[in-house]
Amino acid sequence: MEALQTLRLALVFSIFVHLSLLARSSSLSSSELRIVNAERRIDLSSHIVRVYLTLKVENTGTSPASEILLAFPPTQVDHIALVKAAVPVGKKKKKSYLPLDVKSAEVPEGPNGAKYFSILLLNPLSAGGSVTVEVLYMLTHSLEPFPLEISQSESQLVYYHDSAIILSPYHIKQQITFIKTPSTKVESFTNVESTDRAGTEIKYGPYEDRTPYSYSPIIIHFENNNPFAVVEELVREVEISHWGSLQITESYKLVHAGARHKGIFSRVEYQSRPSISGVSSFKLLLARLPPRVHSVYYRDEIGNISSSHLRTDSKKSELEIEPRYPLFGGWKATFIIGYGLPLQDFLFESSDGRRYLNFSFGCPLADTVVDKLTIKVVLPEGSKSPSAVVPFPVEQHLETKYSYLDVVGRTVVVLEKKNVVPDHNSPFQVYYNFNPIFMLAEPLMLASVFFFFFLACVAYLHVDLSIRK
Incomplete structure (x- = not known):
C-alpha cells in the first residue's frame, strides 16, 4: 500500500x-x-x-x-x-x-x-x-x-x-x-x-x-542490482616535471548511492551466499589507466592496501582495486590512487613554440558518476601564459603551489566540473610557455648551497678562534 x-x-x-x-x-x-x-x-x-x-x-x-x-x-x-x-x-x-x-x-x-x-x-x-x-x-x-x-x-x-x-x-x-x-x-x-x-x-x-x-x-x-557507484568528490592532480615524468595523484570520496543498508552486516552470510546476500553491493572497482604506467600505489587513511591487481600492455593499463570492506547502500570509502607516466607520451610542442599537455579528462573508474571533479595541472616553475582547451564547458582558474626548492612557486591550472560521466573521458590540452633556462634553477641552487657550505667549512678550519697568544 x-x-x-x-x-x-x-x-x-x-x-x-x-x-x-x-x-x-x-x-x-x-x-x-x-x-x-x-x-x-x-x-x-x-x-x-x-x-x-x-x-x-x-x-x-x-x-x-x-x-x-x-x-x-x-x-x-x-x-x-x-x-x-x-x-x-x-x-x-x-x-x-x-x-x-x-x-x-x-x-x-x-x-x-x-x-x-x-x-x-x-x-x-x-x-x-x-x-x-x-x-x-x-x-x-x-x-x-x-x-x-x-x-x-x-x-x-x-x-x-x-x-x-x-x-x-x-x-x-x-x-x-x-x-x-x-x-x-x-x-x-x-x-x-x-x-x-x-x-x-x-x-x-x-x-x-x-x-x-x-x-x-x-x-x-x-x-536494478547494478552497483550505484558515485564519487562525491574527486581531486586529480597532474604534476609535470620536465626532467621526464608525469605524476598523477587522485583522491576519492566514494559512496554507494543505492538503497541504504539496514540491519547488521554478516560477512559469513555475504561470503557463503554471494548470489543472494548483498547482490546490490560491490567490492571491486576497475580503474582504466594510460599505458606504460609505473610506480602505482593505492592507499586509504589507514595505509597501503595490497588487495589490488595491475594488468598492463602496450595499449592500456587496468587497475583492479578492492576496498577494505564491501560497499552497501549508503556506505562510503575514501582512498588515494597514485601513479607515474612517461612525460614524452603526453607533453608536446605546438607549431608556435608553446608546450602543451594532452591528457584525458574525467574519472578512470568504470561506470561511475562523479558529482564534483577537480583537475589540477601543476606546471613547472617558470611557466607563463597558461591556457586550457576542454571540449565541454568547465570552470577554470589559476592557483600557485610551492614544492621542494621552489622560489616563486608553480602555476596550477584548475578545472572544475560537476555531474561527470564516463563519456566525459575525452582529451583536453593545457598550453603554456616555458624557458628551458628555468630547468637549471634547482640544480644551480643545490650547487650554490654546497659551494657556500664548502667555503664555510674551509673558513672555519683556517680561522683560529682560540684566546691564547
Whole structure:
C-alpha cells in the first residue's frame, strides 16, 4: 500500500510538471520545423540512464533553419550530464557520423522550468528539406530507490519516471519509445494507450500527430542490482616535471548511492551466499589507466592496501582495486590512487613554440558518476601564459603551489566540473610557455648551497678562534 501511494504521488507530480509546461508553450512552438519520425530508446541497465534519440526533421517553412531545439522537463534539468548529437552519413556497414555542436539555449518564452539545448546543423536546412539527427543524452541520479532501505538479503528496487510521449517544441507526426530494464523483474509500470511489454523491453507507441509539448507521464518500478557507484568528490592532480615524468595523484570520496543498508552486516552470510546476500553491493572497482604506467600505489587513511591487481600492455593499463570492506547502500570509502607516466607520451610542442599537455579528462573508474571533479595541472616553475582547451564547458582558474626548492612557486591550472560521466573521458590540452633556462634553477641552487657550505667549512678550519697568544 505504501509503495502504491508513493507511485501515485510521483504520478501526480509528473502531471503537475506537464501542466506547467503547457502553461506558456503556445508562443514558443515553431511552425517552421516538424518532426516526421522520432524513435527513442531508454537504457536503464545501470545507474546512468542513457537515452538514444533518432529524429527525422522536416522544414515546412519558407526560410532555412540552422538549429534544432531539444526540450527537457524540469524533473530532468538538474540530472543532465551530457548531450551529444550527430548526423549519420552512409548506410549500414559504411555508415559514419558527423558530430554536431550542442549548446545550452536560453528560451525566454519557454515553459517554466524547462531546459533547452540547441543542435547546430552543419548546413542550414532549406525549405522543404529534411535531415536525420541522432542524439545521445545521459541522466544521473534519475533512478530513485524504493524502498529506501533494504536488508542484506533483499534485492534493490528503483523507479524511473518519464513521459511516454517525447517532449518537444515541435509537432511530431509519428513517434515510438522503447525502455530497456536490466532484467524481467518489473514490479509495475504505467499502462497507457499503445503499451506493450516483451521480456526486458517496454514499448510505448507508436503515436500519431502529437502537438508541441504533449506529455504523458509514466513510472516504471523495477529491479536494478547494478552497483550505484558515485564519487562525491574527486581531486586529480597532474604534476609535470620536465626532467621526464608525469605524476598523477587522485583522491576519492566514494559512496554507494543505492538503497541504504539496514540491519547488521554478516560477512559469513555475504561470503557463503554471494548470489543472494548483498547482490546490490560491490567490492571491486576497475580503474582504466594510460599505458606504460609505473610506480602505482593505492592507499586509504589507514595505509597501503595490497588487495589490488595491475594488468598492463602496450595499449592500456587496468587497475583492479578492492576496498577494505564491501560497499552497501549508503556506505562510503575514501582512498588515494597514485601513479607515474612517461612525460614524452603526453607533453608536446605546438607549431608556435608553446608546450602543451594532452591528457584525458574525467574519472578512470568504470561506470561511475562523479558529482564534483577537480583537475589540477601543476606546471613547472617558470611557466607563463597558461591556457586550457576542454571540449565541454568547465570552470577554470589559476592557483600557485610551492614544492621542494621552489622560489616563486608553480602555476596550477584548475578545472572544475560537476555531474561527470564516463563519456566525459575525452582529451583536453593545457598550453603554456616555458624557458628551458628555468630547468637549471634547482640544480644551480643545490650547487650554490654546497659551494657556500664548502667555503664555510674551509673558513672555519683556517680561522683560529682560540684566546691564547
